[in-house]
Amino acid sequence: MMMILKEGIIGSLKSVYTIAVIVIPLMVILQLAKDYHILNKIAEKFTFITKLFSISKEAIVPLLVGLIFGISYGAGVIIQSSKEGNLTKVDLVLLITFLVTCHAIFEDTLVFVAVGANGYILLGLRLFMAILITYLLSKRLSQKISIQTKE
Amino acid sequence: MLESIKEGIKKGIETTWMLGKIIIPVYLFITILKHTPVLNYIAKVFSPLMGLFKLPGEAAIVLVLGNSLNLYAAIGAIKAIDLTPMEITTLAVMLSFSHSLFMETAVVKQLKVNVIKVILLRVGLAVGVGMVIGQVGAWI
Structure with missing residues (x-):
């Protein structure tokens, strides 16, 4: 029994250590990015997303925030933006569709890489599926809207 | 600059503390389970289902x-069970689509969207992509 406990305690402490080595520097970088408003600058480079998903320009910052910092931060920014009336209903649906499938990409990917997963497959598949599904949904929604306006 | 770094380190330590409180008991629990017949029993019951993902x-x-x-x-739990890198990748892909369903769904609910659709999308992706990557991984 003592051996099992020892195995468990040493093994679990090792896992926590591997993840701490990744999480602490990552949090410093993310904090710097947030405090220096780097996202607003990056957002300008991502305007092609507005065309791809047919969403408004105001949806880009919430999308990037969720993608990088996680769904709770993303949701906070989305709530704020929609209170200010910057987001349409379609924007909202597409944003959420994208973010529930793909969020906190750095943290989520790196912690799995720390325990032995292939990060390229993981990140690649997740981004690809999120973009594909959001794109298909955006096409379907715009079709629906054009039918409605014709009627 | 210094303030941001300090804040980042503080958040990093907080996250490490939080995850330690979760990882250590789970790891201990699974390690103990490994030395009982329970884990073998669970493995036997779920092996047809997990076979879909080649897990x-x-x-x-x-x-x-x-x-x-x-x-x-x-x-x-991943660390406590012996798995190959490909199996860990399959699990990581499945979990990255669908995780913390109770907590994250509560967050998404505040945005007044259809929660059922959100869960179906996430679990559907996890199962669908998990099957594909499991089969492809085993084939490679």
Whole structure:
């Protein structure tokens, strides 16, 4: 029994250590990015997303925030933006569709890489599926809207 | 600059503390379970289901922990069970689509969207992509 406990305690402490080595520097970088408003600058480079998903320009910052910092931060920014009336209903649906499938990409990917997963497959598949599904949904929604306006 | 770095380190330590509180008990629990017949029993019961993803039956524990609690609980279990890198990748892909369902769904609910659709999308992706990557991985 003592051996099992020892195995468990040493093994679990090792896992926590591997993840701490990744999480602490990552949090410093993310904090710097947030405090220096780097996202607003990056957002300008991502305007092609507005065309791809047919969403408004105001949806880009919430999308990037969720993608990088996680769904709770993303949701906070989305709530704020929609209170200010910057987001349409379609924007909202597409944003959420994208973010529930793909969020906190750095943290989520790196912690799995720390325990032995292939990060390229993981990140690649997740981004690809999120973009594909959001794109298909955006096409379907715009079709629906054009039918409605014709009627 | 210094303030941001300090704040970042503080958040990093807080996260490490939080994940330690989850990983250590989960890891201990699974390690003890490994030395009892229970884990073998669970593995046997779930092996047909997990076979869809080319995963061993024990991996069901990882999926349950990740979806009901969070990714860190799943990671504690991944480390405690012996898995190949390909199996870990399959689990990681499945869990990255669908995890912390109780907590994250509560967050998404505040945005007044259809929660059922959100859960179906996430679990559907996890199962669909998990099957594809499991089969492809085994074939390679």
